[in-house]
Amino acid sequence: MRRTPKDSAESFRRVSRRAMILGGGQLAFAGLLALRMRHMQVDQADEFRLLAEENRINIRLIPPARGQIFDRNGVVIAANEPAYRITVVREDAGDLEETIARLATLVELDPAEIERAMAEMKRSAPFLPVTVADRVSWEAVSRVAANAPALPGVNPEVGLSRHYPHDQIFAHVVGYVQPVSERDLARYEDPDPVLRIPRFQFGKIGVETKYEDMLRGRAGSKRVEVNAAGRVMRELDRREGEAGADLQLTVDTRLQDYIHARLGDESASVVVMDLEKGDLLAIASTPGFDPNKFVRGISYADYGALQADERHPLVSKTVQGFYPPGSTFKMITALAALESGIVGPSNTVWCPGHLKVGARRFHCWKRAGHGHMNLEQALMQSCDVYFYELALRVGIERIAEMGRRLGLGVAHDVPMSAVGEGIMPDKEWKRARWGQEWRIGDTVNCSIGQGDVLTSPLQLAVMTARLATGRAVEPRLVKSIDGVETPSRGGGPITMNENHLRWIRKAMFEVSNNRRGTAYRSRIIADTMRMAGKTGTSQVRNITAAERARGVVRNEDLPWNRRDHGLFVNFAPYEAPRIAVAVVVEHGGGGSTAAAPIARDVTLQALYNGDPPLDAYPTADRGDIEALQERLKQQRRMATDQDTSRA
Known part of the structure; x- marks a missing residue:
């Protein structure tokens, strides 16, 4: 059927209208797209450039x-x-x-x-x-x-x-x-x-x-x-x-090196402290270990050997090792009694070789006794009974308070690992630690640095520094950071009677310089360098009544790990103190034989800043000292040669 002209015209109008609508929509969409593209390319260009950079650049x-x-x-x-x-x-x-x-x-x-x-x-x-x-x-x-x-x-x-x-x-x-x-x-x-x-x-x-x-x-x-x-x-x-x-x-490499060479194979520790600023001139523990092995990755075998060594080379004995201070503690007991007004320098105590407290007998190291002893004589000859008597009169609370004032039972602020505070016991401590009341026998034991008292070599050096100066000296290990010096730690005055300190120092001088002193054999002869010190021997085993009756076994006849520890503390020069030294030789035997000779040699090295002249030593010792100095020089030369070859 043929369409009429009228129908054809109407159809054309519909198609044109749809085309215009569709074209308009397309044009609007294209416009919106262009606006969006302009916004992204112009307005947001920096943001997208950054995102692209982040994907491309790390x-x-x-x-x-x-x-x-x-x-x-x-x-x-x-x-x-x-x-x-x-x-x-x-x-x-x-x-x-x-x-x-x-x-x-x-x-x-x-x-x-x-x-x-x-x-x-x-x-x-x-x-x-x-x-x-x-x-x-x-x-x-x-x-x-x-x-x-x-x-x-x-x-x-x-x-x-x-x-x-x-x-x-x-x-x-x-x-x-x-x-x-x-x-x-x-x-x-x-x-x-x-x-x-x-x-x-x-x-x-x-x-x-x-x-x-x-x-x-x-x-x-x-x-x-x-x-x-x-x-x-x-x-x-x-x-x-x-x-x-x-x-x-603050440490001195040459002095630290000397100490390690001097100690040799001993399980021991030495602390040398400057008295003006509290500087730790040396803080040495032996045996040591090679830290370079840890940097490179230590083998299981090497690490196992270090852990199994009975002399504990991984432990820094100067701050982590805690020992009964033995007779080096007697200055604490004496000062507590002096400050309390309980005793004077001329008061005497009779020492028959023991003191009976209740049913127990506390022995002096000298079995026959010392007789009448005043303060100076008791410290010089290290009479135990004298200090037993003082402790019974003064009590543990005053003794413990004096110990803390002089730096014992305190974790000193030095940047080393596992710095401990040791034990300065009193009645409250025993109740808290053991749930028990304090006994009078505990006081007697503590009076001579035995029982529950435990101190580190660093604490003993601080104690000696405070005795020598009358100031609250604190140890300083870091001298400067990026060239800026850290504050001095010489400390302010300790509130204590200066006469009491003088009496203690004089008695310590006699220990090293009187023929009856326990450290006389390790004295310094040079007048301007003489030292004042105190020996100490701390027991690591109980001596039974049966053993006392048949004769106490000598240290040298015991296995190494059952021998007494040897200790010595000193300051020098006596007239104008510059340094304090503390030495602990684990299982070394007596302090006078094991620790005092080391302390004397280290003291002279520090004072002379190198090998001292032989005339600083007693005449009888000079041959041995000369041979020792030569041997240590050879050891240091060999160590230097090994370092050079490794380099």
Whole structure:
């Protein structure tokens, strides 16, 4: 059927109207699209440029150089040295096991280290480098570089690693660093990002850990361009980090080295303290250990040997070792009695060789007794009965209070690991610790530094420093931080009768300089260097009545670990004190035979700042001292030669 002209016209009008509507819609959509494109390209251009940059550019941390540690004379005792290592990037390595096998033909690889590295690669992003061999030689690095085409993903690198040039002599003081562990990270609520860098070195013990935040420094950063897979294409720029603060300690390397050589194989400790500022000139514990082994990763065998050693080389005996102070404590008992007005310097006590308290008999070290003893004589000859009597009159509370005033039973503020407070017991302490009441026999035992009294060599040095100066001297180990000196710790005056202190000092002088003094054989002859001291012997076993009846077994006839500890404390010069010294020789026997000779030699080394003249020693000792000095010089030369050869 043919359409009429009218129908055709109507149909055309409908189509045109639809086309216009459709065209208008298309035009509106195109306009909106153009406006949106303009908004994104012009108004939001900076934002999208930043997003593109973030996808293309990565920011990576650069480990900072760790601050170095020096002695008081500027000698480096904790340094940074270049360390070469081999890293592997998993995504570039292809067949990882085959690549490692090829690398093993060029570089000696530790199986345990490879196992650790493989585990770390599984945890890390595939484009991050993981160390498979650390502290390798330059020759090994050269071989790897020369064979680079056959070792995809393997990269030789150079960084800084901690090194302790003096090996064991500062191990207990400075400590050591090791790679950061999860336990280390747990110490921080918001860990520094640099701590997450693989194998970043972190202070574990000693000064290294106490000043970790200062020594670590601030990380730098670099911007690198990466491709879509995250592989580094090029470095765009870098900002170097801020090196850690340098620390200068108060210790003297030469004196510390001498002490270690002088102690030899003894299980012992020595503290030397400057009396003006409280500086710790030496704080030595033997035997020691090589901290460099921990930095490199100590083997199970080496660590097991250190732990199994009965002389405990891992323990810093100067601050972690606690011993009955023996007769070195008698100055505390004497001062408590003097300050209480209970006794004067001329009052005497009769010593028949023992004192009976209740049903128990407390013995003097001299079985036949000393007879009548005044204060000076009792300290000079170390009469036990005299101090038993004083303690019964003055009581444990005053004795304990005097001990704390002079630095015992106190954890002194030095940046070393596990600094303890020891035990300065009193009635409240025993109730809290054992749930028991104090007994009069406890007081008698404590009066001569036995029973529950436990002190560290550092505390004994502080006690001696306070006796010598009458000031509340505190130990200082860090002399300066980045060249800025730390406050002196010479302390203010102790509220105590100066005459009482003079009487104690005079009695200590007689200990070392009177023929009847217990340390007379270890005296100093040089008039301007004479010392005042006190011997101490602390028992580590009970002596039964049966053993006393048949004769006490001599120390030298006992196994090493059942012998008494030998102690000695002193200050010098007597007329104008400059230093205080404390020596403890574990299981060394008597203080007069084991500790006093060491203290005398160390004191002279400190006062003369090197080997003293032979005429400072008694004539009878000069031949032995000369031979000793020569032997120690040879040992130090051999140690220096070994360090040079290792370097």
